[in-house]
Amino acid sequence: MEVVDELSAFLESVSLDELRGIMDVALKDTWRRQSREAIGVARELLNERGLTRAELRNLTREIAPALGFELGRQTRETVDEVVDLSYRLGQEQVGLGLTSTFNRTDVRAIRWLEEHHEFWIGNRYDDATQARIVRAGQEVLERGLGRAEAGRVFAGEFPELLSKDESYWELLSNNTVTRSSEFGRVEGYVKSGVQRIRIDAVIDRRTSDICEEMDGKVYEVDLLVEQRDALMDAEDPEDVKAVAPWPASAEELRDKSEAQLAAEGVVMPPYHGNCRTRTVIL
Structure with missing residues (x-):
């Protein structure tokens, strides 16, 4: 009962906008940290081997864990908590208690929301970032620079390529909270008739x-x-x-x-x- 009371008190003090902010900060902070790791790996490879088409493919494979799986792993707990709280607040706005008992539909909906939005975090690298890195690398290669010089140039441009994902995390945070709270409202409407x-x-x-x-x-x-x-x-x-x-x-x-x-x-x-x-x- 004490745990339920604590959860209820917390939910009464938090808003959907605050949950958006919590997720946005967590995603951006983790992305920046993992980007620094990826930049370090990229610079080491480029300075050591220079840039060729083969090395460009190798580089994208080498940095993938930091910007894909590891990013998802480090943010999963925060995302799951934001989904759960957004869903509960959605139901509360329909008039149900903040700590009302979940049925099977609630549990399934929350699990789907968690998996769906975790996908868009873990797959951001494969879905968009990797393609942007490859395009930029190919543009450097097309300048006709030598292998070593191309590597130095691309190493200098690399950090900016990753910074372009900042706005994506804000959009994902906003949409995660909106969809999660709407799912909560829908089942709240059903429960309330x-x-x-x-x-x-x-x-x-x-x-x-x-x-x-x-x-x-x-x-x-x-x-x-x-x-x-x-x-x-x-x-x-x-x-x-x-x-x-x-x-x-x-x-x-x-x-x-x-x-x-x-x-x-x-x-x-x-x-x-x-x-x-x-x-x-x-």
Whole structure:
């Protein structure tokens, strides 16, 4: 009982924005630390062997553990805690107790959210960073420099290549909290017997055209449940994108009914990177 009381007290003192900040700081700090390790490895290899196409391939393999597996391992605990707390706060905003008992759906949803967002951390290197490093290395090689000189030039450019991922971690943190809290709300609606919800955008100078267009739309909770379950059944990230695609523009949404939007996968937030929109009881 004491543990439950402590958790409840903590949840009452923390907000979703604070959870976004906690995850953002953890991801960026770990990325910077692992980047320094990768930069050290890269400089040592480049200074020793210079730069050739073969050495470029070897370099990307050598730094992969620091920027992939190890990054994911060091941030996993924080990510899992942020997911759990965001989910609980989502349910609390529906009116359920902060420490209400989880059912099987809650447990499955949280596990899926953890695995899904851990994937985007551990695979960031394979998904984008490695390609950027290879392109930059190839550009250096195309300058016609000698092996040793090319190595020195690329070693000097290498730190900037990794710094470009900073904004990605903020986006991932924001979207992790938004999706986790929305999953919590969905099961909260089910537990509370809520039938319909309204899309509630934060309207200010930062509001996107997409969220302005979605603001005020009304959905049956069954549609949210259907999308949530489809997301949890998705076998890979591409399936996730197909189940809940982000609209390219507000024009795609105009003059469409909620049923038409749902058929296209536009149901639950987030609707784009750094989306602040949420669902609320009608």
